[in-house]
Amino acid sequence: MTATARRPKDTAQSDLQLRMLRQMLLIRRFEEKAAEAYALGKIGGFCHLYIGQEAVGVGALAALRDDDYVICSYREHGQALIKGISANAVMAELFGKATGCSKGKGGSMHLFDATRGFMGGHGIVGGHIPLGAGLAFASKYRGTDQVTVCFFGEAAVNIGAFHETLNMASVWKLPVIFLCENNRYGMGTAFERVAAVTDIVEHACSYDMAAELVDGMNVLTVYEATRRAVERARKQSHPTLLEVRTYRYMGHSMSDPLHGVYRTKDEVEEQKARDPIAHLAGKLKDEGVIDEAALDAMDSGVHAEVEEAVKFADESPDPEPGELFTDVLVD
Amino acid sequence: MATLTYRDALNQALREEMQRDSNVFLMGEEVGVYQGAYKVSRGLLEEFGPKRIVDTPIAELGFAGIGVGAAMGGLRPVIEFMTWNFAVLALDQIVNSAAKMLYMSGGQIPMPIVFRGPNGAALQLSSQHSQAWESWVSHIPGLKVVAPATPADAKGLLKSAIRDNNPVIVLEGEMLYNQKGEVPDGEHIVPIGRADIKREGSDVTLVCHSKTLSVALKAADQLAEQDVSAEVLDLRSLRPLDEAAILSVRKTNRAVVVEEGWPHAGIGAQLVDLIQRDAFDDLDAPVQRVTQADVPMPYNKLLERAAKASPEKVVAAARRVLYLD
Structure with missing residues (x-):
């Protein structure tokens, strides 16, 4: 029996889910390659991988329009890829090359593509949360119905900028979604060790804001919750706080250990058993939307795309020396 | 107007x-x-x-x-x-x-x-x-x-x-x-990066900005009574600096830099760096600086006055670069 013969009636739904599966696979394979390239010294500085959290970025971005804004912390390779920046341009940026999406000046933490509404990669924990509200302020001011999604980690919730921004976003009814990716650890510190309120979603009460607690290991759950928040933002211009519970398999950055003093190997393995990619692939196989051969073909395609990105980045030129002094100010 | x-x-x-x-x-x-x-x-x-x-x-x-x-x-x-x-x-x-x-x-x-x-x-x-x-x-x-x-x-x-x-x-x-x-009414634009000579003079250049303009102008009045002609240069922009205007110290060969901030790593330090590098041979004396005293600002009126840049301090500094004292 072929896969297509058993496909459910709602082909739009299965097409969407297949697309999300491919996107999660692309991020996973991209990040695995980035880790390899980092080990080879081709990528420098800090490099924060998204492996384990793919369902969050993919599910949330599936609920957006192309002209909506996305702004992220420094763990943003995944969202950049899904917002439409090519794997070539992202990998080249990680390699610091002139063909990178920020011309080799930003690196892993500062990916940008203004034409696609991908407004960065920002490196100071919580510092970009007000920027997300500011983008939403601009959309509302100009009378567009664009929505902004601002991704940040749970550790940013302890920063003043988070609270100041949620307050103003609620007072001014800004069309923004504060999407907290709760991966449990700020670098090596478990959230419950440093937070009086560990259910982040409860912070929304302080700011009279809609909120939802979401399973971040299930891409469809993330998609549906984000869709509700997007609707609220686009139609009513109301902000939402989403707490999306997820898990990062890798260390905080490439220079940090996977486990050890702050979490056990068993815990990491236990979480991997809830893998969002395996979960969706299994579901789609059960439903007959995809079979093993088609899944393999999808993975091969993704592999090829990532291999090509590495080749492109490797062969791309460094920025010209004169680039050092450009882009400091607009003329 | x-x-x-x-x-x-x-x-x-x-x-x-x-x-x-x-x-x-x-x-x-x-x-x-x-x-x-x-x-x-x-x-x-x-x-x-x-x-x-x-x-x-x-x-x-x-x-x-x-x-x-x-x-x-x-x-x-x-x-x-x-x-x-x-x-x-x-x-x-x-x-x-x-x-x-x-x-x-x-x-x-x-x-x-x-x-x-x-x-x-x-x-x-x-x-x-x-x-x-x-x-x-x-x-x-x-x-x-x-x-x-x-x-x-x-x-x-x-x-x-x-x-x-x-x-x-x-x-x-x-x-x-x-x-x-x-x-000026309506379309009055001052370009960023241009200093302005607020008073012409020939013996010493007083470089200032913001509130220290009034300090420098009062000092220039007092210096005039002492037969010293002070030029007052208002920076207006601090970044970018109007380097050409600052190097007009070549005209008087002597400079006093006045600012409200603290002395350590202050704006004046940057100006002195520029002047010594590009106008060294034109200087007749080391550049003097007048700043706030290197302390947090006190509340007491007398102590506060003592901490701030003042016309008297600028006059004293000008007399030092002129070797009058």
Whole structure:
């Protein structure tokens, strides 16, 4: 029996889910390659991988329009890829090359593509949360119905900028979604060790804001919750706080250990058993939307795309020396 | 040409630029209903409405960042800080977000934003409310910094700042808001990066900016009584500096640099670096600096006066570079 013969009636739904599966696979394979390239010294500085959290970025971005804004912390390779920046341009940026999406000046933490509404990669924990509200302020001011999604980690919730921004976003009814990716650890510190309120979603009460607690290991759950928040933002211009519970398999950055003093190997393995990619692939196989051969073909395609990105980045030129002094100010 | 206060000159600049471009808006504490802590925004809420004159909570970091985000989204925010003492809370957004956005995005995201408010000491406000921050903000590549001293320059520089596609820091002065001066009507633009000779002279150059212009002018009057002809150069812009104008010390061969800030790593240190490097052979004496004393500002009136730059201190410094004492 072929896969297509058993496909459910709602082909739009299965097409969407297949697309999300491919996107999660692309991020996973991209990040695995980035880790390899980092080990080879081709990528420098800090490099924060998204492996384990793919369902969050993919599910949330599936609920957006192309002209909506996305702004992220420094763990943003995944969202950049899904917002439409090519794997070539992202990998080249990680390699610091002139063909990178920020011309080799930003690196892993500062990916940008203004034409696609991908407004960065920002490196100071919580510092970009007000920027997300500011983008939403601009959309509302100009009378567009664009929505902004601002991704940040749970550790940013302890920063003043988070609270100041949620307050103003609620007072001014800004069309923004504060999407907290709760991966449990700020670098090596478990959230419950440093937070009086560990259910982040409860912070929304302080700011009279809609909120939802979401399973971040299930891409469809993330998609549906984000869709509700997007609707609220686009139609009513109301902000939402989403707490999306997820898990990062890798260390905080490439220079940090996977486990050890702050979490056990068993815990990491236990979480991997809830893998969002395996979960969706299994579901789609059960439903007959995809079979093993088609899944393999999808993975091969993704592999090829990532291999090509590495080749492109490797062969791309460094920025010209004169680039050092450009882009400091607009003329 | 009308006679306006510095406050009303700023108000006129804001009003004209908001009439000219609907993407310009003003955001800050007390700017709307209260008409501005120092009344710079008087009447603007009535004319432009709450969409464009936005009262904020006391949350400098947050609303500065919302301003930066709004600039990323294509608007031209003017962010008012009630004073620069409070803007220190927003430095992360000014330094890490606004100043670097263009560079780290590889030139994709310009940052047309103005951060403005009173800077430096007023009277007896003690340590936390009497600070001049120009050397801090001038240190940062990606920012422009202006510090107008007169009503005409206040209007012309604020208009330039609002039209600039880069982040511009406008340092005003609480003690300047009531000062009156002639201000050209309508389209009066002072380009950023140009100093201005406020008084011609031939024996010594007094370099100043913002509130220290009045200090330097009083010192020049006193020096004139002592048969010393002092030139007074008002920097107006601190980043970029008008290097050619500063090197006009070649004309007098002697310079005194006056500023409100502390001496260590101050603006004056930067000027002395420039002068010694590019005009060394033209100097007849080492450049002298007059600054605030290297202490937090005291409350007591006598101690405060002793801490501040004053005409007497400038006269004494001028006499030293002239070897008169």
